[in-house]
Amino acid sequence: MTTGVSKWQKFRRTGHVSWQANPMDALRRKMTTGLDLEAGQDEVRRGDELQVRVTVSRPEQLGDVELGLVCTELYDVETASGGDDGGTSRSTSTAVAHELWQPVPGVEGTHGVRLHIPSSAPFSYEGLCLSYRWEVVARGRRAGKLDARATRRIQVIA
Amino acid sequence: MSLQLAVRLDAELYRPGDPVTGTIEVREGGSSRTLEALLEYVEETEDYSSVATSIASGPLHTGELTTGMSFAFALALPADALPNFGGRHGKLYWQVDAKADKRGRDAHERCQIRVDSAQRP
Numbered sequence: 001m002t003t004g005v006s007k008w009q010k011f012r013r014t015g016h017v018s019w020q021a022n023p024m025d026a027l028r029r030k031m032t033t034g035l036d037l038e039a040g041q042d043e044v045r046r047g048d049e050l051q052v053r054v055t056v057s058r059p060e061q062l063g064d065v066e067l068g069l070v071c072t073e074l075y076d077v078e079t080a081s082g083g084d085d086g087g088t089s090r091s092t093s094t095a096v097a098h099e100l101w102q103p104v105p106g107v108e109g110t111h112g113v114r115l116h117i118p119s120s121a122p123f124s125y126e127g128l129c130l131s132y133r134w135e136v137v138a139r140g141r142r143a144g145k146l147d148a149r150a151t152r153r154i155q156v157i158a
Numbered sequence: 159m160s161l162q163l164a165v166r167l168d169a170e171l172y173r174p175g176d177p178v179t180g181t182i183e184v185r186e187g188g189s190s191r192t193l194e195a196l197l198e199y200v201e202e203t204e205d206y207s208s209v210a211t212s213i214a215s216g217p218l219h220t221g222e223l224t225t226g227m228s229f230a231f232a233l234a235l236p237a238d239a240l241p242n243f244g245g246r247h248g249k250l251y252w253q254v255d256a257k258a259d260k261r262g263r264d265a266h267e268r269c270q271i272r273v274d275s276a277q278r279p
Contacts, residue, residue, distance in 0.1 A: 046275070073245050073246065073247055073248065075203040075204075075245075075247040075248045076203050076205065076206045077203065077204065077205050077206075078205040078206070090205075090206070093247070095246060095247055097245055097246065122243055122245060123240065123241075123243065125201075125240070125243075125250065127201040127208065127210055127250075128201065128208040128210070129201055129202075129203050129206040129207065129208050129248070130201040130202070130203055130208075130245075130247075130248035130249075130250065132243075132245070158240050158241050158275050158276075
């Protein structure tokens with residue numbers, strides 16, 4: 001009998017697998033079958049509003065539903081390698097640059113929500129050592145359990 | 159003495175498409191091959207920085223620079239220029255870099271400029 005190597009084991013051995021970076025995301029996706037979202041446009045200017053449609057199809061599995069607008073700042077930092085030689089390495093850290101959540105009716109159906117992008121918020125930017133990424137996130141919060149989560153990347157223009 | 163430059167700008171606030179004009183003054187003369195002005199969009203974190211866009215004036219002067227010399231420059235911000243932005247862990251900004259190419263380490267005098275978003279209709 002041969003012992004197969006699961007994708008999670010492969011992740012732990014190699015540090016990555018090609019089809020998923022984070023096993024928790026796959027689990028969240030599996031749990032998000034009752035939650036979907038659609039952004040009215042892919043690009044929105046700072047100071048404007050984004051129309052989003054959230055579809056709740058299995059409310060009994062989702063708990064409290066919230067819709068959020070999240071901007072993540074990705075920035076390169078120099079970190080100590082941990083060896084005796086005092087060497088350093090470059091890595092990318094992340095921080096939430098902006099987030100705003102609002103409740104969505106947790107009943108079956110499609111709910112339209114308008115999200116405002118503050119004019120003082122970052123704009124989407126992909127750089128060599130600094131980036132800002134925006135996404136719209138719908139999540140079903142469940143006490144003591146992993147949140148259900150659906151996301152859509154958007155471009156916020158300056 | 160080492161070469162020292164200063165940058166004087168004609169305006170404080172710019173918008174995409176605006177001309178950026180000013181003067182490079184030689185505070186302390188020295189040897190130089192070429193002097194030019196660069197308009198750069200810079201991304202910067204606490205540990206790293208990178209020039210994302212660079213627009214060069216071309217040579218403003220070639221040869222020795224003597225104290226008291228000054229050179230006018232004019233550069234154009236792109237019509238689609240991104241504005242400055244300061245985040246918690248990094249920032250994006252425009253700067254004018256007066257650069258004297260010389261033997262050994264080049265001389266630079268950098269001056270950040272304020273660029274806001276294009277005016278909305």
